[in-house]
Amino acid sequence: MLEQSRIKLGSRANLHVCRTDKFKSGFLSVNLLLPTEKKTASHAALLPRVLLRGTEAHPDLAAISEVSDSLYGAKISSVRRRFGETASLGLAAQFLERGIPGQDGGEIFAGAAALLAEVLLRPRTENGGFFDAYVKSESKNQLDAVRAEINNKTGYALRAAIRKMCEGEPFGENTLGDEEILAAITPCGLLDFHAALLSRAPIEIFYIGAQEAQTVAELVSRELSALLRGGAASPLPETVFRQPETVRRFTEKMDVTQGKLTLGWRFGQSTVKNEDAAAFAVFNAVFGGSLTSKLFVNVRERLSLCYYAQSIADSKKGILCAASGVEFAKLREAEDEILRQLEAIKDGDVTEEELSAAIRSEKTDFLTGLDSAQGLEDTLYSLYMNGYSGTAPEYAERFSRVTRQRVTEIARDTILDTVFTLEG
């Protein structure tokens, strides 16, 4: 059973309820949408850390722990997502709704929702700002997180490549924040950011679990009444498109044993606006996003050029990246081969088997993602932000309708923008 509904709560909030009894856990998230901007990215990165430190009623971690432990380990955490140039900043509660004999799931849900609302709306403050010690220590932690990005070379190489490629566009901002701005954030400045966000941001609330939609709506409206009161929502930014003129090459030196090669392409604006996300997903699965993809089968397995070679396509922003781990001596050869694989798709060299395997792979990933409360929420949120209004299981059929021609057309509409390498 999976009953989806959407309820308007005031002028700028939607409550999306997906009622199901297949999980023991429930999931509730409250997400605020804002433009990605250099001046606020660091505030957005820091805010959830400070919120999670303490509230008016539960001023420190020990006090918050007492509440969450007594709710069988209900967990409040921050969830940050991006949809093109729009950032989503949220808090999520994961809690047990079923499976403990003699325990009422509704009570645990109510307790978890109240705790989430408290953390989001009634933080610990002093002198017109957030509690000073929390801002200081969390700024340091966030600064460490910015610097810690290099510890995972694979992830770092991909994100650094995207930042280079989209430099000057909001999408190219480091969502972890900027060292200088982070260091300069004050408790009052952060509280102002918090207040502005709460009063103007569009709000998307998701609930996945066993409660009735009406029960959820009543409870959420009550707990979040201070948030839902505000006026009109701030507008969200349009996606920025750029037409690359020449291929830009960047090389970064680091103490690594294995080289990292990342290629970045842009899709044409009209394709991005007219194609369905499912078509991009299938194209990506043919190119490098699956175990039957051209990059996996040819570049990794057949030619052994890379330890890993995979692609990701962001249909909202309209970019495609191929990321790989390569011996230093083979960087050029790997690049040529990756480009050759994309050319093959442009030439229509996509077999029936490759296409149907890609479709199956995307469909499987999509459907299996619906089997966890968190995965279901994330999928519903993405679909909603992509303008889809049907149910999630119905959406799975869209992958099956993608043709070879559409895959070829999407490939033909790519323009190479950036080649980024990480070398020793």
Place this chain on the structure above:
Amino acid sequence: MEKIYYSEIGESIYFGRLKNGLPVFVYPKPGFLKAYACFATKYGGADRRFSVGGALTDTPEGVAHFLEHKMFDTEDGHALEELSASGASPNAFTSSDMTAYHFECAENFIENLERLLSFVSVPYFTPESVEKEKGIIGQEIAMTQDEPEYAVYYSFMKLLYRTHPARESVVGTEESIAQITPETLYACHGIFYTPANMALVCAGACDPEAVFAAAERLLGALPAGESPVRDYGDTEPLAPERLETRIKMAVSEPMYVFGCALPMGTDCGARPEFTPAGSAYLKYRTAAQMALSYLAGSSSPLFHRLYAEGKIKMNFTAEFEAVTTCRYAAFSGTSGDAAEVMAAVREETARVLREGIDAELFSRIKKKTLGAAVRAFDSPENTAVEYCSALFKGYDLFTAAEVQSSVCAGDITAFLEELSRGKWVVSVVEGG
């Protein structure tokens, strides 16, 4: 198949055994779209010396992992691609004590299951493909050398243990994998990939009888085999020669693991089945996990104090680990002064032992632990893998919640006393 109902958690699992002894477990999840299968052998990176029928075999580091990579080759092609083309997301992993092949899919489950059972049970290696794989795994070894988590963990293990093979990397080294031949792989497959040493666990949208029938069709004719006797070397003295290692790597902040070895277990060569020793181990493990959670987990006063003082981050963890016969407590985190945090944990251990267990905190830890155990059932894939791993250690995962509720304050102090007697070591990776 036999249905086993666990009233404590309200869950059921189906169990059957093929005539050759292979255990098959199915955990159906109503309402789920995906089905998940895990076919595993109790054979990991630490199982390097073993004997069957008295004949001792000694293998280089990295064979179990190399074999895992090569099993996907079939006479007609590549199982990973075939499974993927048929709508499954297949993968495999090798740890120090097991190798598991698994996939999930939303359609054609039985057909995909047959593929899985077939490629894992039928080896096909050629000298050319084995040579080629050395290049691929060589790249994987290079990649792990760039991962600080990897370096900090293995240098911790090397401090704890002098000779036990769990101290060596599962992937091996370039030199060790150079010695691997198709014959090595065929021999190890023959010894470890037998019904006596394997298990099949499925979960999610699948029918128990259909799974059992598929297992019988594909594996019913296999000879039973015998579970090999593992040799993990000399008895470990648990007296570290060195107490600290520091490694320089490109990291932004120090990363550390500290802790101590606990008395060795006796998990040698047992078949995959539930045993009294396994139940005793589950009790010990549960008490250990709860004691560490009480002592230094995210609900503990120590965690809150160290966090407020900026000495640890949210990523600080206190875990009980068991790899073959090795059992140890590992505390890991980043930044800060590892030695100072270690001293604080040891002082806190002494304080708790001196002042006794706080009943209110203990009851919260119990609730939190129970909640986590029940929530874990929401993930068919984790449940299946954990079930398998538990079976290889001789205990029944579905009894864990019941065991949790039986843990008392005395069990916590008994474990903390063991900790306080341990020889503590610290491994750090730092920039520079």
